[in-house]
Amino acid sequence: MTGAVTGEMVLFFLAIMGAVAGVWWRIEGKIDKAMKTVSDEANTRANAAHSTAALVQSQLGEFKLEAARSYVSKDDVQQVRDEILGAVGGVLKSVDRINERLDRVVENNAKRQPVHRP
Structure with a gap:
């Protein structure tokens, strides 16, 4: 292979690079999608935990008031x-x-x- 670079070699090299870039692009897309799903799920759970904490805080305040009245x-x-x-x-x-x-x-x-x- 010590000759001149032909058009077929360039096309082959571009085809290989295009295939590698396509695979890379698909992998990145799946990783981004998975990260978005995990992030959305984490946000949902964090919001649920925050709501639960707020509810518990409210109930604790009500209990303290009732305890102060009762005892x-x-x-x-x-x-x-x-x-x-x-x-x-x-x-x-x-x-x-x-x-x-x-x-x-x-x-x-x-x-x-x-x-x-x-």
Whole structure:
């Protein structure tokens, strides 16, 4: 092949280059199409995740509001506890007074009743 370049050789070379370029162009087209599909799917999933996050955030806000309405604060619990303990203390004092009263009743009955000896 050390001769002159003929028109047939040039055409053959151009045909080979055209075939390679065509294959390359088709591969690039498929890659672009696949990337677009993946990108669209990723965007769809990201939008769905964003919508879900916004919904969850809204529901969490509603739950916090409902919890604040439904449950008492620490100060309220402490106040009720103090009231209950005060009431229990009052009941304990009343029970102690009952014991004193019963002791007096028993003492008075012992003093009033004469001892009978047969």
